[in-house]
Amino acid sequence: MKKSLEQTIDAVTKDEVTAAGFSDEARERARALTTTFEAFCQKHRDQITALQILYSRPHRQRLKPEDVKALADAIKAPPRQWTPEVLWRAYETLERDKVRGAGAGRLLTDVVSLVRFALHQEEELVPFRERVQERFERWMAQQENQGRRFSAEQRAWLEAIRDHMAANLEISVEDFEYAPFAGMGGVGKAARVFGAELEKVMEELNEVLAA
Structure with missing residues (x-):
């Protein structure tokens, strides 16, 4: 593990x-x-x-x-x-x-x-978790203002990534093979949910949430 x-x-x-x-x-x-x-x-x-x-x-x-x-x-x-x-x-x-x-x-x-x-x-x-939550909410609001929309499934993944980063500072593709992401379908499902945007989304969250 x-x-x-x-x-x-x-x-x-x-x-x-x-x-x-x-x-x-x-x-x-x-x-x-x-x-x-x-x-x-x-x-x-x-x-x-x-x-x-x-x-x-x-x-x-x-x-x-x-x-x-x-x-x-x-x-x-x-x-x-x-x-x-x-x-x-x-x-x-x-x-x-x-x-x-x-x-x-x-x-x-x-x-x-x-x-x-x-x-x-x-x-x-x-608490670091609260800071990450605040940054995440600001980032989500910015995406909406820029016309970027996320599906309910994408939001569930984004929130799981947020919670992971609150405890671990960063997110990587390898993390998708462990809980809770493995139970959500792992890296393969993440790739299908976000498509070509996956790498960009991860980079943005790594940059913004742990700032």
Whole structure:
């Protein structure tokens, strides 16, 4: 089976920040954690591929699933042992009005949202899945405005691609051989549904949704 990034992260222990509520002590712990995280990003910006890409503006290359996995592993490694969930809760403690999706299960791709927020590239900390959903809706609206229409079957495939990218950053033809696409007919069905447009659609979504 192909390994997917679409696995919700469960913290091994409960975050002390939320256990203590929003007391001054909890805020100090949260501030120390986020400051250390931001310093980590700055210190390793030239050593970790995902950070190199996220620091570059505009991005010189696309993030790959393996890049995000390597970054998540580096963040989680001792002595830090941070998880997206713990970092998310820390930012919520400090800036609740700027943090969305608190309390929800985290995906590995949420590391991307955390870094972008830490680098002040985004004003709100939003789950990566929500960002992808917002970009997808804008892209669909643009297609309609340009007179491009999709059938109900095509829309079902596009939505499945959207959900896959929310967890895996990208879509490739090879992905159509795995769930959920295999159950929809695999690469052969995708080719019949989109015809000559398949490659173009995939390239557009790779460009737009994981931007």
